[in-house]
Amino acid sequence: QKEVEQNSGPLSVPEGAIASLNCTYSDRGSQSFFWYRQYSGKSPELIMFIYSNGDKEDGRFTAQLNKASQYVSLLIRDSQPSDSATYLCAVSKRFGAGTRLTVKP
Amino acid sequence: GAGVSQSPSNKVTEKGKDVELRCDPISGHTALYWYRQSLGQGLEFLIYFQGNSAPDKSGLPSDRFSAERTGGSVSTLTIQRTQQEDSAVYLCASSFGGLSYEQYFGPGTRLTVT
Numbered sequence: 001q002k003e004v005e006q007n008s009g010p011l012s013v014p015e016g017a018i019a020s021l022n023c024t025y026s027d028r029g030s031q032s033f034f035w036y037r038q039y040s041g042k043s044p045e046l047i048m049f050i051y052s053n054g055d056k057e058d059g060r061f062t063a064q065l066n067k068a069s070q071y072v073s074l075l076i077r078d079s080q081p082s083d084s085a086t087y088l089c090a091v092s093k094r095f096g097a098g099t100r101l102t103v104k105p
Numbered sequence: 106g107a108g109v110s111q112s113p114s115n116k117v118t119e120k121g122k123d124v125e126l127r128c129d130p131i132s133g134h135t136a137l138y139w140y141r142q143s144l145g146q147g148l149e150f151l152i153y154f155q156g157n158s159a160p161d162k163s164g165l166p167s168d169r170f171s172a173e174r175t176g177g178s179v180s181t182l183t184i185q186r187t188q189q190e191d192s193a194v195y196l197c198a199s200s201f202g203g204l205s206y207e208q209y210f211g212p213g214t215r216l217t218v219t
Binding site (some may be wrong): 006014031032043044045046049051087088090092093094095097098 | 138140144149153175196204205208210211212213
């Protein structure tokens with residue numbers, strides 16, 4: 001079992017829709033959770049971080065954490081073509097394989 | 106301010122040769138990470154340095170890989186007797202503190218082993 005698992009996608013949504021990205025992790029003691037965005041040929045950049053159970057909102061992005069279920073998600077509202085990228089879930093220092101998101105105009 | 110820098114940006118080497126990859130973290134960041142990313146894949150954790158603590162080497166794939174961090178700043182990742190499967194982008198990241206802090210990534214070194 002991988003330490004951090006994500007659906008590899010690709011995930012395709014129309015412009016203006018909500019994109020939902022999911023991640024599960026195996027280490028129940030994990031304390032820090034991150035979502036990074038990586039454009040093709042570029043390095044990852046931070047989108048959101050979350051430490052406590054519940055939701056955390058930042059603009060069009062909402063991170064959700066459920067430690068009991070060992071599950072973290074990222075919602076992107078009003079998706080834009082510029083959101084098309086690979087989204088990487090990170091738990092502490094371990095990364096998932098990423099989910100490739102395409103937002104179609 | 107300056108971000109994380111890595112050198113070289115590209116490295117082509119022959120199978121069996123040794124290579125050294127360099128990372129300069131953001132000034133003041135105490136934590137430094139090395140990752141490997143093969144084409145179309147996620148980030149594979151290699152090694153983590155935090156302050157003066159012993160590094161977490163749990164991600165190094167074989168004893169051909171080693172890394173050091175001098176003076177709590179610059180880090181060098183060394184790959185001995187390179188193999189074709191070592192071909193990947195090697196990313197370095199630094200963070201202000203330990204594992205609870207966001208990581209800032211450098212541009213990476215693309216290593217090609219022929």
